[in-house]
Amino acid sequence: MNRMDSYRKLAGVAKNxxxxxxxxxxxxxxxxxxxxxxDDELSRKLLNRLVSKEFDFEVVxxxxxxxxxxxxxxxxxxxxxxxxMLPGMNGFEIxxxxxxxxxxxxTKVVLVSAKSRSEDIERGFDLTADEYITKPFQPKxxxxxxxxxxxxxx
Numbered sequence: 001m002n003r004m005d006s007y008r009k010l011a012g013v014a015k016n017x018x019x020x021x022x023x024x025x026x027x028x029x030x031x032x033x034x035x036x037x038x039d040d041e042l043s044r045k046l047l048n049r050l051v052s053k054e055f056d057f058e059v060v061x062x063x064x065x066x067x068x069x070x071x072x073x074x075x076x077x078x079x080x081x082x083x084x085m086l087p088g089m090n091g092f093e094i095x096x097x098x099x100x101x102x103x104x105x106x107t108k109v110v111l112v113s114a115k116s117r118s119e120d121i122e123r124g125f126d127l128t129a130d131e132y133i134t135k136p137f138q139p140k141x142x143x144x145x146x147x148x149x150x151x152x153x154x
Contacts (some may be wrong), residue, residue: 033075036061037068038112039084043135046113047081054143055150065089069097076103079150084113084120093128108149112137112153 033118034057036047044061052059057078062068072080080098091111098104103125108130113120116134124132130149133142 009088022096031056031058032077033058033077034081035068035072035075035077036081037063037065037086037091039063039082039086040083043083043112046139050143051081051146054147060087063087065091065094069094072098072104073101077094077107079108079110079146081112081146083112084115084124092123092127095124097127099128108152110146110149 006133007060034051034055036044036051036059038044038047038061041063044063048059048061051057059125060071060075060077062071065086068080068082068086069089072094082091084093091113092120095109095111098107098109109128109133111124112133112135114135115121121132121134131145133145
């Protein structure tokens, strides 16, 4: 079984909540939140499955950069898992906007992208991403890197 088949298998088991939380009024809850932003449905499902399985957080997914930024500004998640290539607004632009806003001081941002050039990775860290993970990735390594970030944040 190749790596893509493994991703499909993992994503296929994911709960069908890929685009929940489309904005509406959400009452404040004590549960911490992770925002997943990726325009690829399979990637969103995979990331949702991995995060939901490993961490006791509310998981919300968005497929558009502008919607994601608007949602984040209203809800201020503890972690944002952010693809770079998005419609509306790319991941670098979202990261710049988030880092200008003091409300996101404690928010961790993980860039997840197929862009593996050193220039892209360097740019992500220059914009103060907390982590940069290239696709395709190993699920166990991904979970370990997220766990490390969330443990630091606690």
